[in-house]
Amino acid sequence: MSETENESQEIVNNDLNSNDSKTLVIGSGVRMEGKIDGAMNSDIAGTFNGKIKSDSINVSQTGVFNGDITGSDINISGKVEGTIDSDEQLNINQSADIKGTIEYTSLKVSYGARVQGRIQHKGVVHSFNNVEEHVYNNNLEEDVPNESNEDNI
Template identity: 35%
Template sequence: MASRGNNSTFSVIGSDVVIKGDISASADLHVDGTVEGDIKCASLVQGETSVVSGGIEAQSARLAGKVVGSIRARELVVLKSARIEGDVQYDALTIEQGAHVEGRFAHSRPNQGQAKAPAAAGDKPGSPDKPELTLAG
C-alpha cells in the first residue's frame, strides 16, 4: 500500500493474484487480478484483465474487466471493455459505447421504501431526485 498525502491508502491486487474470499477495505482499491468473493471499498478501479465473481459495493467504481455479480455504487463508470453479468444500482452512471451489461439498472433512491410523487414535466435534469445517465463516446 502506498500512502497519499491526505492519509488515505491505495491498495493494488496485481494481475497474477487470485483471492478467494470477501474483501472489505476503507482504502481505494485497484484490482487487476481475480477475486472470487464480494468487494466492499471506498473507491474501486478494475483493470481490463480483471475478473470479479461476487458483488461490488463502493462509493465510486470504474469497471473495465468482467464482473459476475451485483454492483452498487454511488458513482459508476462502465468502460467499453467491461463485461457485467448482474444487476446494477447507482446514483450517477456513465457507460462507454461498447460496454456489455446483462442485468437490470436501478437508480438508488434515498427513501426507497416511501412512495414518491411522479416527476413534473418542468423538473430540471441533474436534480438530486433524478437519475443521471451519461453515455461516453
C-alpha cells in the same frame, strides 16, 4: 550505474504504493478469494471471488470479479459477474463485460461495453426528516422528478 538507480527508484515507488493507507491492489495474474472491507482505494487487475467494500474501486481491463462490489466511485473496465452497488459514480468503460445486478446513483456506460442484467437507479437516497417536510415536497410536486431535475443541472 543508471540501471541500478532506476531499479532503486522502482522499489521506492512500490514501497510508496504499499504504504498508502487503506489501499488494496490485486495485481494481474493474482487470484484471490474472500471478503474485503475498510479499504479506501482498491485496484483489481487480477481475479477476485468474493465481496469487496471500498470507497473507490477500479476493476481494470485484466481484472475478473465474481461476487459483490459495494462502493462510492466505481470504475469497471474488466469482467464482472455479480452485483455492483454504487453510491456516487459508476463508470462502465468500453472494455467492460458485466453480468448481474447494478444499483447506481449516477451511471455512465461507454459505447462498446457489454452489460447484461438488471440496472436500478437508487432514486432518492436521503430520507425525509419529518412528515411535514415530506408532505410539503409532495404538495409542490412529485419528489422523484424534482430529484432528477437537480441531477440534470
